[in-house]
């Protein structure tokens with residue numbers, strides 16, 4: 001079998017997970033890598049014995065094309081998408097891009113339109129759509145009378161990358177991190193009818209207790225989303241939590257069942273008769289990467305659960321929630 005030649009744009013934390021996948025996928029050759037940080041690009045190149053090493057995506061695209069690569073993976077910080085996807089589109093290269101794919105909705109819509117025109121295979125890094133536990137949640141929700149309450153939470157501390165601590169460079173915790181659960185809600189319930197959100201700053205102090213002097217993002221936020229069929233979801237995000245934390249994930253109360261999905265770990269299904277606790281069995285990032293590479297190899301994209309156009313809808317819902325945080329208004333769709 002001919003190997004699928006991939007180029008890696010951004011060799012930071014998240015690309016590390018994709019690199020781990022590719023080490024388990026003999027059908028993939030990491031043929032080119034790019035990152036402005038020399039140590040990162042060189043470590044990535046060494047890991048795969050890759051000889052084509054570039055300082056950024058511009059250098060990579062100047063030298064690479066459809067004759068030398070079959071696909072690219074893009075995992076750069078949210079504000080660094082200045083040509084990372086457009087370069088792939090211009091060269092007809094399928095790409096997998098990490099969420100949030102941009103913080104500029106106009107750029108996202110333009111990219112989505114170009115992808116459609118070129119019929120390009122794309123995937124967004126919504127890894128949770130490939131989780132066995134989320135598949136089980138979806139199967140139960142699809143079987144039951146749809147209505148009810150959903151409570152979702154992503155509560156923790158402040159992640160490491162510098163850009164995470166500024167709302168203007170990360171989009172806020174909802175858009176950067178809790179977008180996984182936001183996307184999960186869209187996967188379960190379809191498009192939102194309305195969103196209202198509020199947020200707080202002032203609990204965490206920039207420059208104190210190891211917090212970056214740049215810190216200005218929300219300490220916590222709460223989003224209320226109405227879906228069709230009498231579903232109301234409340235999604236909370238927080239990064240001020242330190243030594244003890246509540247359960248994160250989704251709690252869905254159906255008329256005769258409670259689905260208690262513990263973020264990427266286990267699913268507890270409770271009925272009047274029984275309680276089942278099911279552990280996660282899959283590596284969902286590996287499944288995401290396999291789905292993308294398989295689509296590139298066969299031309300059949302049906303295994304990709306979050307193409308760019310769909311991922312953009314989750315991102316736009318996150319942007320609408322941010323708008324509601326600013327305006328204190330309900331946003332109707």
Ligand SMILES: NC(=O)c1ccc[n+]([C@@H]2O[C@H](COP(=O)([O-])OP(=O)(O)OC[C@H]3O[C@@H](n4cnc5c(N)ncnc54)[C@H](O)[C@@H]3O)[C@@H](O)[C@H]2O)c1
Nearest residue numbers: 010012013014034035056057075076080098099100125161
């Ligand atoms: N799907 C997931 O579960 C998941 C998990 C973590 C992060 N992410 C997302 O992945 C993205 C990257 O996050 P991260 O944690 O790896 O950040 P990071 O800061 O660790 O890595 C980003 C890398 O991109 C490089 N970069 C910046 N501009 C570039 C350019 N023009 N060309 C090539 N490389 C460039 C940076 O030098 C850096 O090494 C973010 O959007 C983040 O939200 C997704």
